[in-house]
Amino acid sequence: MKEGKRARRHQMLNKSLKRKETVYVGNLFFDMTADDLRTAMEKFGVVEMASIIHDNRGLSKGFGYVRFSTIEEAETAIAQQNMQVLEGRTTVVQFANTAMSRSEVDKTAPTFTLFVGNVPYEMTDQDVNALFEDIHNIVDVRIPVDRRSGMPRGFLHVEFLDIPSAVRAKEMLSLRDPYGRKLRINYAAPMKMQQRRSIPEEPEM
CATH class of the missing domain: 3.30.70.330 (RRM (RNA recognition motif) domain)
Structure with a gap:
């Protein structure tokens, strides 16, 4: 009601x-x-x-x-x-x-972290490893999953050792199309910063 x-x-x-x-x-x-x-x-x-x-x-x-x-x-x-x-x-x-x-x-300033979108849902861990096989200086790869189903949500966050490594990786990944799907690559806030933002505050309405 x-x-x-x-x-x-x-x-x-x-x-x-x-x-x-x-x-x-x-x-x-x-x-x-x-x-x-x-x-x-x-x-x-x-x-x-x-x-x-x-x-x-x-x-x-x-x-x-x-x-x-x-x-x-x-x-x-x-x-x-x-x-x-x-x-x-x-x-x-x-x-x-x-x-x-x-x-x-139009904000596109490079960061340490890449958002990789339009990732095929059928990609396996082996496929993900192959996608980043020749990309260097990766610190962490985060694969978000649906809270209810536990299935991948179709995008990744990849954190690099430095910004130049992220810039090179963005150029390389933008040319790839796993399972025939063109990846969407953007710079994102570092994952550690995203984790610090998990403390709740009352939303404004």
Whole structure:
């Protein structure tokens, strides 16, 4: 009953907000990264930018923003994901009160860590080892799995000894297509920083 009232309240709120390409996504797990959010929302359209909001300590506030390429894609995300379960939590998805700037979309500064997306679900541990066989200075590879099914979620985080190694690896991996799928490679926040962001704080609504 409470969920129904909450859903109706958010529907009315969405009607009062200006239609735009950017949506607010709330009630997220505090260990969810921007790459996790991007992957979850790509089924609704082309995601130009995904961002998790952090406090001044670098900890996630439990919400973020996603900018789609069109308003129609944003509307699809709201219609299909608002008040629906994402990674075990009922999310709030609505038009954002503010829009993402183009400068935020274009942030591509190299880091020690690579996000490797569009990874085929059928890849085995042997396939993953072969993918990185000739890539040097890898410190750690993280393969996120679904909390409920225990199955891989279709992306990896790879941490390197230094930034030049990550830059070289990005160039090499961008040319590979395991099982016929083109990998999507982006720089990401170091995994140790992501782990420090797991302490919860009350999300802003």
